[in-house]
Amino acid sequence: MPSLLQNNPVARILAWTFGIMGILGNLTILWHQHKCKLLKIRAHNSSNTHQQHATRKTSLVTRYLICNLAIADLLGSIYLIIIASADVYYGYHYPNVFRNPNRGNVTNPWLLSPFCHLSRFIFFLSSIMSIALTFVIAVDRFIAVIFPYSKFRFDLYRCRIITTACWFIVICYALIPTIRHLIYRITKGFDSNSNLCLYRDVVRKHTFNFIRSRQIIYFILTGAIIVLYNAIIIYVKLKSSNMRSQLNKVEKKIFLVMLFITISNIFTLLPTFLVMIFSNNREFNISIQSFQLMLPIFIFAIYFSAAINPIIYFVFTNSSKYKAILSSCFKTQKETTIPLNTHCSTLQKSNFVDS
Template sequence: MVGHLAVADSLMGVYMLIIASADVYYRDIYAYYAEEWQTSAVCKFAGFLSVLSSEGSVFFMTAISVDRFIGVVYPFSKVKLRPKSTHITAGLIWFLAFIISLLPLLIRGYFNDNFYSRSSVCLALPLTTERPSGWEYSTTIFLGVNMTAFIVMLACYGVMYMAVKSSAERAGRRDVNRAQEVELALRMAFLVFSDMFCWMPIVIMGILATTRVVEIPPISYAWIAVFVLPLNSSLNPYLYTILTREMSKKKKSQSSKETLSSHLNKAYQLDDGAGLQYLGGNYFVQ
């Protein structure tokens, strides 16, 4: 799942390269070619990639959160992602993200063939008080779906933390595991709020613009395309790969200590009377 998430985030890098190349090509002459660029196939493809990347990333993060939730809160549940079901889930996520990003290019009557041509950065975010063709679709995807996914992730990590804390308290290890609980809480909070930091500004501005409370300046599209969306894609590899590796190392270290302790106990228990003791898979003469 982390590998699929990395692929989804890498697509945002391709989108950024397309926008950067267009910026270099149209530098100082963009005013003359604005309409030509925004209605071009390259701009529409860039918009398609941005939606495919952002929605795929959100869906994979949600799936990972739900899978972790089930594994931590219901460790003996039969409803878990195994190799086969993981491939099926990943395929469904890619299919859903692909359809969401492709529909604006296929249904030209409803979207008027300009869904990805609303801005110079080829984004169709609902950040305008106007009601262009396809604004309901944009609002549903970028505001409704992403907000729902964020709430699901927040709930999953919140319940997981409470379950781990409650388990530690019942085992009488509250003082011993206090540092680990704090570390776990910080990791989970960082996972959730990094995603919130990237999407909540978009959701809030979208709600304000859709309800016509305020008028969002056009420059906001550029800031979101250049800073906000790529930031989420840049943080995910660290959050889901490097931190996971560090936790795996700690688990291996703890497992090694437990194995060594077990062997040491056997060393005192397994004595065949001939002066031989078992330690670490070998017999030694006393």
């Protein structure tokens, strides 16, 4: 059946799967953050109060950053559900309109929908905000590990100011294509770029400059993130074993959570930018049909991180609980097997005496 995604089953599966998983997972994270702490801190002795205070401070900052990242991922998941739902709706109600996507003078009814404008805004907001928050997380980990007693270390107040500024800047950036579409009412076009509610401008130079600026933002932030985490890893390796042991379990666990979330965010954003670069380079000779087929798949693959980040978060933060459950199970098994063995030995002794 003709539709927005042009009968692309892989794109449909990715949109529904990542969208549903992302919404459920990130809503669970937001609910979980209001119910319990990121990492439970137990005071073992009174002489460790300074370290406990620093750990609580780190946990609060981490929880706040995780919540903001979950909101950005949640918006991306909503984008997927909107596109997937529009694919079903317009494919059912307007099959003849989408049957021939190469017509240039026919109005695309999907482009007139307010949900398309909302999707366009959400797409640019969530994708840029995700990498921006990942950079903020990397800076926080860099200061916390290498300069743990620095006065510039993030606290909750500074973190709120930084994230609020990031949200404001990225919202203004994401409004640019939305406002221009509303002003010029670009309603023609049935290609993947139009159906996915990406940026199309009446002036092609504006479209090129906006896409290029997004690529520059991505590569600058990604490069900075890689440098920061490499510096952290090198610093920890060069430390002596005594100094390395000063990093408590909470700090190590937070570092691992943030590292894996960062890796997922970077690698899911990378394919789309490579496709954009290759499509604009004539040396690769990518046909229009292949590009139209690949674009929805790679755009939806961006939000694989929105679906996998909640899993990473819960696996690492609840690993101690799982270990405790497993250890308790093994203990109960041992307690049940030991009495049986002793009971068998007593029976053997009694039989030996009777004989």
